[in-house]
Amino acid sequence: MSDTFILNGKETPYTPGQMILEAAKVGGIEIPTLCYLKGSTPTGACRICLVEVKGARSLMAACSTPVTPGMEVFTETALVHQARKLNVELLLSSGTHNCLTCEANGNCRLQDLAYFYKITDLRFEEKAASDIYPKEDRNPLIVRDFSRCILCGRCVQACNEVMVNRAISQGYRGKESKIVTGGDLPYHESECVFCGQCVEVCPVGALTEKKAKGLGRPWEIKKIRTTCPYCGVGCQQWLHVKDGKIVKVTAVEDAQPNMGRLCVKGRFAYDFIYSEERLKTPLIREANGEFREASWDEALDLVAEKFKEIIKKDGPDAIAGVSCARSINEDSYQMQKFFRAVIGTNNIDHCART
Ligand code: SF4
Ligand code: SF4
Ligand code: SF4
Ligand code: FES
Structure with missing residues (x-):
């Protein structure tokens, strides 16, 4: 018999070690998240996934609380929604969230949650994070807008645990908290390799594709899926x-072989498609x-003819081939x-060996 817990009054199976969030999902209940990043260590930073657990002294973060046998979990109580709404309000006030001017407008989880909770007025004063850290727009690929960063830490998890580039981490303290590179340098002067995985996972408009x-x-x-x-x-x-032109490229989540990476x-170098050059x-010199x-016929005929000439004169080993890694x-x-x-x-090789 499998292990079970009680989810919203219903006996639900779970796998030992599973967090409430994952077990609930298998049981058909979606719990909202902001900081949770599948496949990485949960950080419990955003407190959006709060649920009520019978007997617990406070609401628990579903992403980082393991299910235990017989545990009774409630995901939709008034208390849960009140707490989630308050946390959304606090996150909205943690920076400048003027959606109209934001690249993430329409693709932002914070905006979706604010809409879901019908938040129309900000109860708390907005903190102008941009006053502390101005927007970083100095490299050609990624814009970092600290005024929209909710410090969820997903980018850090993606960089360190998913891509294992270890280019960014949480820096400073309190209201000066910031996601930093080593030495708090701009991306282009840091260890960052511009894989853009941090942009891919940022749930808001703090990291966006410049192009x-x-x-x-x-x-x-x-969205068109391709290889x-x-x-x-x-x-x-x-x-x-849009209008037949590629605007940006993202990864397909959960698809082999890259599993969202x-x-x-792959992410940024698509400009060649529209290059005049x-x-x-084929060109013949x-x-x-x-x-x-x-x-193509003329070019291939010429190559075949030259191959035959060389083989006749010096033998087949006078020819070598290097196959392209692309x-x-x-x-x-x-x-x-x-x-x-x-x-x-x-005499055949492959350029990826270099
Ligand atoms: S990050 Fe989201 S909530 Fe903030 S301004 Fe952009 S779209 Fe709006
Ligand atoms: S672009 Fe890649 S390497 Fe650079 S910070 Fe983001 S995840 Fe890390
Ligand atoms: S940059 Fe985006 S992913 Fe990183 S902490 Fe800020 S909001 Fe989260
Ligand atoms: S998703 Fe659980 S605390 Fe952020």
């Missing part, structure tokens, strides 16, 4: 497209050193097959 700024609101965007074109790993990504190339046809455009694995396999079986040489 996407002003190019489309979430409700105007169509990253950069290497043979095959990471799954969403292209955010992307590297700097992009090669769209003439005897005078100048390139001229050619058809190719899919099947293409790399075919490349080595072509070199060994057709050309007749073992």
Whole structure:
């Protein structure tokens, strides 16, 4: 017989070691979260996931409280909603949240929660965090707006536990608290490798993609799933497209092989698609050193002819091939097959080995 606990009056199974949040989800109850990041150590920072546990002296954070046998949990009581609402109000007052000017407008969990709790007036005075830490907009990829940061710590978890880049951490204390890089340097002068995972997980508008700024609101965007074109790993990504143009790229959560991660190339390096300098046809270098455009048939015929000439004169080992790491694995396999079986040489390598 499996272990059970009582969830909103209903006997519900759970796996030993499971937190209330996860067990409730399996039991069909969604508990709202802000700081919880699947797959990392719970920090219990935001207190949005509060639930009532019978016998407990205070409300408990569902993301970091393990279920115990027979535990009675209530997720929808008046007390729970009162506490969650208060915490949303406090978070709204912890910075400057003027949604109209925010890139995250329409894609912000704090905004969703404020809407859910029908918060229309701010009971507490807003703290102008921007007075302490001005917006960091000095690198070409990521904007850090500290006035919208709710210090949930998801970016830190993503950087340290998901990507294991260890570029950021919680810094300073009290009202001066801030997410910092080593030495509190701007991202581009720090250990940050610009994978953008912190942006991906930020639940509000504190970290945003600079290149996407002003190019489309979430409700105007169509998300198209694709495989990253950069290497043979095959990471799954969403292209955010407006009017046929890619606005930004995010990772597909829970999809193999990347499980919600992307590297700097997959996430940010899509500009080449629209580059004026992009090669769209083969180029053949003439005897005078100048390139001229050619058809694929002409170019491939020329290469085959040159291969035959070289093999005839110096043998197949006079030719070597280097397969491209940006190719899919099947293409790399075919490349080595072509070199060994057709050309007749073992001079075949792959640039990822460098
Ligand atoms: S972070 Fe969210 S709540 Fe704050 S201004 Fe932006 S959209 Fe509004
Ligand atoms: S971009 Fe990547 S490396 Fe840089 S802080 Fe964010 S998660 Fe860490
Ligand atoms: S930058 Fe975003 S993810 Fe990081 S602590 Fe602030 S609100 Fe949370
Ligand atoms: S989600 Fe549980 S404390 Fe933030």
